[in-house]
Amino acid sequence: MSDLHLPIGMAALRGDLSNIVAGIERRMPYAAVWLSSRQGQRITVDNREEQVAERLPSAGTVVTAFDGATLHERATGSFDRKSVEREARDLVQGVSATPGFSIDPGPERRGTFVTPMKIPPASLSTREKLDRCRDLQQRLRGLDPRIVNAQVSYLEISEYAIFCNRAADLGQHIQRVRLGINVIVAGEDGVRYDWMSKSATGGWEALDFSDDELGATVENAVALLGAQRVEPGEYTIVAAPIVVGTIVHESFGHGVETDMFVKERARAAHYVDQIVGSPLTNIWEDPGYPGGFGSYFFDDEGMLAASTQIVVNGVFRRGITDLYSATVLGIPRSANGRRQDYSRKAYARMSTTAFARGTTPVADLFAQVEGGVYLEKWSSGMEDPQGWGIQVTCHFGHEIKHGRVTERMFAPVGITGYVPDVLGSITAVGDDWDIDGGGCGKGHKEIVPVSSGGPHLLLKARLG
Amino acid sequence: MFEALVDALRLRTDLAAWTLRQVTSRGAQLYAVPVGVEARRGVISERYLVDVLRETTGPDGTATCGAGNTTLLPGDDIAAALDAASLMAGLVHNPLHTIPARADLPEVALADPSLQADPAATLEDAYRRLRTAVAEHPAVRMPTAEFFAEEETTHLCNSRGIDARQVATSMLVEWVLITRDGDREVETFVELSRRRVADLDLEAEVARRARFTVDLLSATPPPGHTGPVILRDATLAAFMNGGVVQTLSSAAAKFAKASTWEIGASVFRGDVAGDPLALWANRRLPYGTHANRFDDEGLPAQRVALIRNNRLLAFAANQRYADYLAIPATGDFGDIEVPAGQSPATALCAEPHVEIVAFSWFNPDEVTGDFACEIRLGYVVNGDQRTPFKGGMLVGNVLDALADVQWSAETGFYGDYQGPTTARFGKLTIAGQ
Numbered sequence: 079m080s081d082l083h084l085p086i087g088m089a090a091l092r093g094d095l096s097n098i099v100a101g102i103e104r105r106m107p108y109a110a111v112w113l114s115s116r117q118g119q120r121i122t123v124d125n126r127e128e129q130v131a132e133r134l135p136s137a138g139t140v141v142t143a144f145d146g147a148t149l150h151e152r153a154t155g156s157f158d159r160k161s162v163e164r165e166a167r168d169l170v171q172g173v174s175a176t177p178g179f180s181i182d183p184g185p186e187r188r189g190t191f192v193t194p195m196k197i198p199p200a201s202l203s204t205r206e207k208l209d210r211c212r213d214l215q216q217r218l219r220g221l222d223p224r225i226v227n228a229q230v231s232y233l234e235i236s237e238y239a240i241f242c243n244r245a246a247d248l249g250q251h252i253q254r255v256r257l258g259i260n261v262i263v264a265g266e267d268g269v270r271y272d273w274m275s276k277s278a279t280g281g282w283e284a285l286d287f288s289d290d291e292l293g294a295t296v297e298n299a300v301a302l303l304g305a306q307r308v309e310p311g312e313y314t315i316v317a318a319p320i321v322v323g324t325i326v327h328e329s330f331g332h333g334v335e336t337d338m339f340v341k342e343r344a345r346a347a348h349y350v351d352q353i354v355g356s357p358l359t360n361i362w363e364d365p366g367y368p369g370g371f372g373s374y375f376f377d378d379e380g381m382l383a384a385s386t387q388i389v390v391n392g393v394f395r396r397g398i399t400d401l402y403s404a405t406v407l408g409i410p411r412s413a414n415g416r417r418q419d420y421s422r423k424a425y426a427r428m429s430t431t432a433f434a435r436g437t438t439p440v441a442d443l444f445a446q447v448e449g450g451v452y453l454e455k456w457s458s459g460m461e462d463p464q465g466w467g468i469q470v471t472c473h474f475g476h477e478i479k480h481g482r483v484t485e486r487m488f489a490p491v492g493i494t495g496y497v498p499d500v501l502g503s504i505t506a507v508g509d510d511w512d513i514d515g516g517g518c519g520k521g522h523k524e525i526v527p528v529s530s531g532g533p534h535l536l537l538k539a540r541l542g
Numbered sequence: 543m544f545e546a547l548v549d550a551l552r553l554r555t556d557l558a559a560w561t562l563r564q565v566t567s568r569g570a571q572l573y574a575v576p577v578g579v580e581a582r583r584g585v586i587s588e589r590y591l592v593d594v595l596r597e598t599t600g601p602d603g604t605a606t607c608g609a610g611n612t613t614l615l616p617g618d619d620i621a622a623a624l625d626a627a628s629l630m631a632g633l634v635h636n637p638l639h640t641i642p643a644r645a646d647l648p649e650v651a652l653a654d655p656s657l658q659a660d661p662a663a664t665l666e667d668a669y670r671r672l673r674t675a676v677a678e679h680p681a682v683r684m685p686t687a688e689f690f691a692e693e694e695t696t697h698l699c700n701s702r703g704i705d706a707r708q709v710a711t712s713m714l715v716e717w718v719l720i721t722r723d724g725d726r727e728v729e730t731f732v733e734l735s736r737r738r739v740a741d742l743d744l745e746a747e748v749a750r751r752a753r754f755t756v757d758l759l760s761a762t763p764p765p766g767h768t769g770p771v772i773l774r775d776a777t778l779a780a781f782m783n784g785g786v787v788q789t790l791s792s793a794a795a796k797f798a799k800a801s802t803w804e805i806g807a808s809v810f811r812g813d814v815a816g817d818p819l820a821l822w823a824n825r826r827l828p829y830g831t832h833a834n835r836f837d838d839e840g841l842p843a844q845r846v847a848l849i850r851n852n853r854l855l856a857f858a859a860n861q862r863y864a865d866y867l868a869i870p871a872t873g874d875f876g877d878i879e880v881p882a883g884q885s886p887a888t889a890l891c892a893e894p895h896v897e898i899v900a901f902s903w904f905n906p907d908e909v910t911g912d913f914a915c916e917i918r919l920g921y922v923v924n925g926d927q928r929t930p931f932k933g934g935m936l937v938g939n940v941l942d943a944l945a946d947v948q949w950s951a952e953t954g955f956y957g958d959y960q961g962p963t964t965a966r967f968g969k970l971t972i973a974g975q
Binding site for chain 2: 124125126129130131132134135138147155156158205208226227229262267268269270271307310340345402423458460462464465469471489492496540542
């Protein structure tokens with residue numbers, strides 16, 4: 079347990095958790111305690127200023143009691159034993175167990191898990207990290223005279239979590255890192271920008287930028303000065319891996335979070351074992367995916383990470399669960415019960431979600447397009463689990479003509495359509511693969527780190 | 543602990559300035575699902591946020607400064623935390639800037655006494671009201687709802703003499719209405735955020751959304767359309783709070799050269815065909831969701847005239863960027879306020895148009911203003927005939943849209959927007975079929 083290096087308060091409280099759980103379970107059929115501490119650092123460097131700041135930390139305790147129908151929780155921003163014990167006592171006052179659902183605490187499991195890293199952020203001083211950002215910014219700022227600002231931003235998040243119920247005593251330290259560049263260029267009609275980021279669970283070894291990557295980002299920003307709006311209509315498109323990841327995330331990621339099944343908000347609930355896409359469609363979700371920005375070892379409800387095959391050869395197989403929805407629906411758990419932080423409840427949430435790699439050389443995908451659009455970079459997306467609509471906005475796209483990408487650029491480009499139609503139109507899956515990390519909300523709140531990815535795809539969709 | 547922190551900060555000779563905020567909160571949450579109440583939660587927290595400023599020397603010997611920060615929980619090691627913040631600040635070489643000085647603070651209505659008295663009971667009552675309201679509309683049902691209530695108290699003190707307190711409340715209610723016709727099921731998602739319960743007209747909102755939900759069952763595919771588009775009420779508020787005006791009028795974006803707006807110049811890139819634009823960034827809006835007495839730096843709430851007659855009058859600037867650009871410090875942006883227009887809403891809606899009542903998410907590019915947002919529900923309106931449609935995208939540019947808009951004479955309050963209830967945009971495009 080010592081290699082977790084828990085914050086002092088968490089470490090001191092950990093030994094009392096099994097007693098707190100046992101005390102609640104004298105009156106309630108199920109209890110659990112979750113401790114969480116998230117600390118981090120942000121560094122930004124641009125042409126005009128620098129900032130080094132602590133990321134707003136979050137640290138606290140959640141005590142959970144289930145009475146057979148309702149989860150009762152007390153969340154406190156503290157690891158003080160007396161106050162946590164008081165919250166646990168208050169929690170069960172006036173609440174009594176009722177016949178209803180029975181929560182399975184899971185098999186006996188104990189363990190301590192730490193993100194593997196070659197260059198842990200903690201092994202570098204703040205000055206060294208700042209200097210690395212300064213060096214990257216220096217490489218970037220002079221690449222084109224139209225650059226009016228070149229921004230570098232670094233983020234590290236160190237997450238410690240302890241979960242305890244009567245069957246589990248688990249601890250983990252997740253280290254997430256992200257390094258991004260943003261280039262602002264000016265032209266006669268205003269400013270445009272492009273960005274690129276590297277993110278991972280891991281250390282600085284995941285954060286290298288090649289000269290080609292810096293050059294491509296600047297090139298895209300400059301090209302955006304002359305970008306046009308795409309003529310609205312249905313197009314043959316080649317979607318890049320991170321755009322594919324976003325389409326997957328919004329459709330058969332959010333769309334199969336089983337808390338939405340309980341809430342009768344997910345159309346997918348009626349499509350288990352039915353065709354939802356072309357036979358080339360394979361989608362998976364894996365909290366244990368090595369290096370994924372959204373990955374972890376166990377979820378916030380004590381379920382150990384394992385992969386879920388969501389769509390297999392175009393057929394929807396199963397969703398991703400949190401404890402409550404799996405209990406109410408009577409379906410197997412997956413390790414997807416996640417909280418934004420101690421102040422929020424757990425929902426069924428994604429971790430690392432992706433479209434599986436295919437076999438078609440990427441060049442062959444483009445060769446099949448007489449006229450169409452190459453969608454290279456996403457900027458936002460929104461789910462519609464009940465209506466199965468898609469909204470994915472791409473920062474830009476390129477025209478494809480006679481199998482080749484031209485210099486004509488469109489920006490921004492919105493993708494819309496009916497999910498089964500979009501997935502059903504997939505006619506080729508690239509033999510490449512890439513992944514991207516970021517933050518994901520449930521609607522407009524409950525932000526958690528996730529990663530999404532896939533290969534290049536050839537498909538049809540409505541653009542505007 | 544607050545006093546201990548103040549004492550420790552006053553003793554630090556390495557710091558040029560400091561700000562301390564104690565933020566305590568207590569709240570309740572309720573989550574309802576078809577089988578009952580999924581969860582009831584109580585949440586409490588207390589934290590101490592410290593910002594420090596140090597004088598540093600740049601690589602070329604010029605006088606510079608650096609900022610650092612730290613957050614403490616009760617019982618944390620004060621000296622170690624302040625050392626960490628000071629270390630951060632000492633590494634940075636930025637142009638010199640200050641922190642706010644003491645100034646008179648306005649009284650701004652921020653707290654709902656009923657919510658303060660018992661957040662959990664307030665939520666239970668809202669849940670009861672919502673169920674009763676939905677029961678009035680048998681065509682729809684409500685499978686899920688979420689309720690959040692919180693009281694937050696802030697005590698701010700800084701090295702230039704500010705010592706101020708504020709108490710604010712907030713309440714967020716989300717719910718879903720569903721209706722079915724055979725195998726076909728459609729939903730409407732509603733999200734309301736206010737500072738006080740009295741501003742949540744749940745009954746009226748349920749009635750409005752129930753009508754939309756039923757209309758979704760008969761929605762047609764989206765039309766192709768380039769012409770007048772009307773946005774009203776919460777949809778218009780979401781359009782105005784899409785982030786474009788907030789970003790382009792921010793001194794930070796100006797300093798970073800992401801905004802090309804200039805004081806005294808038009809905010810538009812072409813001719814203005816509609817009503818002239820006037821707009822305030824208002825932190826004094828009573829019960830505005832972004833209103834406050836003072837912001838995180840301690841700058842007093844202001845009602846800042848940002849745009850008048852299409853021209854930029856001021857940037858929204860915190861102290862740092864105000865110093866950098868030599869402009870007045872206004873503090874955080876706050877809520878958007880737009881004055882009443884000249885035309886009755888009925889007149890704006892009289893001619894044929896398309897009305898959008900729900901987007902998947904209205905999220906324009908905050909720098910360029912361009913958008914392409916999926917439509918969850920819209921209507922093709924011709925006289926008394928309203929034909930619902932779903933899907934497709936509204937395509938355009940926020941600034942171009944605001945350069946060709948007519949505002950209604952009727953105004954309303956929507957939490958983060960106070961202004962006309964109705965806007966008729968002269969020419970936007972629906973990417974439909």
